[in-house]
Amino acid sequence: MDLRxxxxxxxxxxxxxxRIYYYKGSVVIFGLLFPFIMFLxxxxxxxxxxxxxxxxxxxxxxxxxASSTGPLITxxxxxxxxxxxxxxxxxxxxxxxxxxILSGAIFGMAITTIVWIGGTVILHLHLASPLMLLLALLxxxxxxxxxxxxxxxxxxxxxxxxxxxxxxxxxxxxxxSGIFIPLSQLGEWAWTxxxxxxxxxxxxxxxxxxxxxxxxxxxDAGALLVVILVFIIAAKIIQQHNLVSGR
Amino acid sequence: xxxxxAHNLWKSFGPVTAVDDVSIDVRDGDIFGxxxxxGAGKTTTIRMLTGVLTPDSGSVRIGGxxxxxxxxxxxxxxxxxxxxxxxxxxxxxxxNILWTAKFYGMDRAGRKRRCDEILARLGLLDRRNDLVxxxxxxxxxxxxxxxxxxxxxxxxxxxxxxxxxDVYSRRLVLDTVRYMNKEGSTVLITTHNIEEANExxxxxxxxxxxxxxxxxxxxxxxxxxDTRRFIEISFDQPVGEETFRTRGFSRAEPWGDxxxxxxxxxxxxxxxxxxxAEKDNxxxxxxxxxxxxxxxxxxxxxxxx
Numbered sequence: 208m209d210l211r212x213x214x215x216x217x218x219x220x221x222x223x224x225x226r227i228y229y230y231k232g233s234v235v236i237f238g239l240l241f242p243f244i245m246f247l248x249x250x251x252x253x254x255x256x257x258x259x260x261x262x263x264x265x266x267x268x269x270x271x272x273a274s275s276t277g278p279l280i281t282x283x284x285x286x287x288x289x290x291x292x293x294x295x296x297x298x299x300x301x302x303x304x305x306x307x308i309l310s311g312a313i314f315g316m317a318i319t320t321i322v323w324i325g326g327t328v329i330l331h332l333h334l335a336s337p338l339m340l341l342l343a344l345l346x347x348x349x350x351x352x353x354x355x356x357x358x359x360x361x362x363x364x365x366x367x368x369x370x371x372x373x374x375x376x377x378x379x380x381x382x383x384s385g386i387f388i389p390l391s392q393l394g395e396w397a398w399t400x401x402x403x404x405x406x407x408x409x410x411x412x413x414x415x416x417x418x419x420x421x422x423x424x425x426x427d428a429g430a431l432l433v434v435i436l437v438f439i440i441a442a443k444i445i446q447q448h449n450l451v452s453g454r
Numbered sequence: 455x456x457x458x459x460a461h462n463l464w465k466s467f468g469p470v471t472a473v474d475d476v477s478i479d480v481r482d483g484d485i486f487g488x489x490x491x492x493g494a495g496k497t498t499t500i501r502m503l504t505g506v507l508t509p510d511s512g513s514v515r516i517g518g519x520x521x522x523x524x525x526x527x528x529x530x531x532x533x534x535x536x537x538x539x540x541x542x543x544x545x546x547x548x549x550n551i552l553w554t555a556k557f558y559g560m561d562r563a564g565r566k567r568r569c570d571e572i573l574a575r576l577g578l579l580d581r582r583n584d585l586v587x588x589x590x591x592x593x594x595x596x597x598x599x600x601x602x603x604x605x606x607x608x609x610x611x612x613x614x615x616x617x618x619x620d621v622y623s624r625r626l627v628l629d630t631v632r633y634m635n636k637e638g639s640t641v642l643i644t645t646h647n648i649e650e651a652n653e654x655x656x657x658x659x660x661x662x663x664x665x666x667x668x669x670x671x672x673x674x675x676x677x678x679x680d681t682r683r684f685i686e687i688s689f690d691q692p693v694g695e696e697t698f699r700t701r702g703f704s705r706a707e708p709w710g711d712x713x714x715x716x717x718x719x720x721x722x723x724x725x726x727x728x729x730x731a732e733k734d735n736x737x738x739x740x741x742x743x744x745x746x747x748x749x750x751x752x753x754x755x756x757x758x759x
Contacts, residue, residue: 212526219557226553227544288540292598294506295534295611296557297526451508452467 216298220306221313223293228276228283229314233370238275239318242268249387261326262412263386266347268322270405271377273315273348277355278373279366280307281446286364300446304356304439311352316344335418342424343411346431350404353438360445380405404434455518457482457609457640458503463512465498472498473509474664480642480657485635487655487672488644491756495664496644497537500613503642504534517608530558533607537614537644541597543587547578550586551600558605565604572600575633576626592623599627603634610634612643616650628654652748662756672748683720684744687727688712690737701730712740 228234246264250257281303284290293303323340326332334340358373381387383396384405400406407427414420420427458480465473473495480486490496501507503514505521505528514521514528521528541550548569555565573579576596581589586597595615602610612631616624631654635641645651651658652672659669668675688711698706698715703723705716717723720743731738 208524209526212530215559216526216557219553222556223542223553226549227542287543289542291501291506291536292534292540292601295504295529295532295536296554297529299525450506 212297213299213302216296216302217305217309219296220293220298220303221309224276224280224307224310225313228280228310231279231283233279233366234275234314237370237374238272238314242271245271245381245387258330258332259417261330261332262416263409265319265323265326265412265416266384266405266409267381267386269315269319269344269347269408270351270380272318273311273351274355274358274373274377276311276314277307277352277357278359278369280310280356281359282363282366282369286366294450300443300450304442304446307356307359308349308352308439311355312348315348315352319344319348332416334416336415339411339415339424342428343408343415346428346435347408347411349435350408350431350438353435353442354404357438357442357445360442360449384409404431407431455482456480456515457484457517458486458642459513459515460499460503461513463499463502463514464510465502465507466510471664473502476512476661476664476666478503478642478659478666480640482640483635483638484657485631485641485643485655487651487658488642488661489646489648489651489658489752490644490661491646494661494756496646496661497613498664499661500611500642500644501536504532504536504611505529506534506536531607532609532611533602533605533639534610535595535598535602535612535615537617540594541586541601543585543594546583546585547573547589547597547600548582550597551604554601555604560605568604568606569600572604576600576630592619595619595623596626599630603630603639606634606637607639610639610641612641614644614646616645616647648748648752658748660752660755667755676748683718684714684716685720685723685727685741686712686714686744687741688739689731690739693734693736697730697734701726 245267250260281290284293327334354376355373358376359369363369380403383399384403385400386405386409407422407430410420410422411424411427414424414427456479458478460476460478463473463476464471476495476499478486478488478499488496488499498507502509505525508522516528517531519528519531545553551569551572552565555568560568570579573582576599578593578596578600581593586594589597599615610631615627615631619627628650631641631643643651643654655672657670658672658675659666660675661667686709693713695706698713703715703717707714715723715727724741724743727741728738730736
């Protein structure tokens with residue numbers, strides 16, 4: 208396969224996604240407003256230190272924003288009958304999967320970077336390791352953009368169903384990742400936090416901003432890399448199956 | 455050289471075999487019609503030819519490139535107007551065309567020039583900056599065509615491109631197909647509109663229940679059903695069926711104020727009818743020989759579907 212052609216097809220899918228889907232209502236609601244509302248719901252009225260809580264908030268912001276475009280794209284295109292045309296262009300399934308992931312990742316990174324800059328200006332946040340922050344943004348955005356694309360992969364023409372289904376997956380992850388409920392208070396459910404990729408992202412943000420992390424950064428990064436690969440392969444297999452079965 | 459070569463394509467969905475050992479060869483420069491009744495397997499076949507659907511078995515080569523092994527390279531050689539596909543309604547007409555042109559690797563100046571040229575040709579120059587969501591079905595189809603031809607593809611696939619269009623849009627679509635063919639594109643068009651195929655195509659395949667049941671030029675296919683030719687004749691006075699039977703015509707039936715006389719040899723029958731009129735002192739008021747139509751061939755082949 209011509210790698211230059213392949214890379215071009217991935218970037219063209221990303222460009223299309225950025226032009227069309229960043230402005231969709233559900234992306235704005237679930238990618239921007241939802242994490243802010245979640246933050247306010249848990250923060251207001253509780254005696255929490257906003258500076259200490261900020262790495263968790265960044266993790267949640269990146270989690271929601273990066274995973275918000277993916278679930279929308281493929282179901283939307285199937286409903287609008289643009290998917291058939293897209294597949295007939297010089298693309299392969301991998302171009303579509305990676306293009307969708309890249310657009311979600313760019314969205315997540317951009318939003319989270321703005322939030323981090325805003326937080327730093329207002330709260331005078333400390334930055335322990337700029338490189339670690341970059342790594343966290345990069346791996347976190349790719350992880351959750353991949354999750355979004357994986358959630359959109361089952362054949363459906365109803366975006367609202369997929370958005371509902373994706374929240375069924377996303378919301379529980381928030382609660383088992385030590386964002387609102389400290390890991391020490393999870394009790395017998397504590398083991399679940401290690402299964403959530405969000406745990407490793409929040410830990411990386413802690414390492415980047417405060418220098419205080421539970422796992423070594425290599426473990427966090429390795430865990431996120433494995434999750435990215437698993438999500439991408441799963442999304443590719445499902446979409447390939449759809450292509451064979453004509454769905 | 456063949457622009458499209460598909461050999462032994464099979465596709466089934468569960469227990470239903472949608473495409474059953476279909477092979478198609480389309481010569482470079484042809485306009486090839488792919489005809490069949492609804493549900494015959496036309497769209498499934500074209501989806502396999504364009505890489506949208508993976509066949510269970512068989513091979514497809516576009517301009518000599520195997521689409522299953524080298525999909526990106528093969529797809530660069532084609533433009534597709536899918537039956538169930540449309541352009542992005544959240545983009546303007548121009549954005550849709552320019553984005554598609556960029557997909558095919560055209561440079562900025564080339565994209566702009568070609569976009570202007572096509573929009574003018576399709577009568578949409580003044581709507582270039584309007585969102586496609588505000589377009590009528592015919593206008594959307596024209597943008598769909600613009601996107602398919604923007605890169606002057608060597609091979610152009612059109613799946614039922616005129617279904618549901620008004621007369622003006624239909625004419626524009628057919629003219630564009632001819633124009634693209636003249637510009638060098640090989641065209642494969644699926645349709646169930648027989649006259650459209652007759653008007654456009656230099657070769658035709660008819661598919662029914664997933665199988666190719668006839669292939670050839672429209673004229674050849676018509677001739678295969680020449681045995682059903684008839685002569686319509688009327689006289690200045692009434693005649694009975696026995697008038698024809700005694701002259702060796704095996705089948706004659708009244709048709710309004712005329713008679714339809716069926717024959718395998720129109721020339722011989724016309725001469726015989728003229729001589730019969732002479733002998734029986736009948737004046738021929740009108741006489742016409744039927745030309746077999748592609749529609750008759752189609753209806754016979756597909757079992758009157």
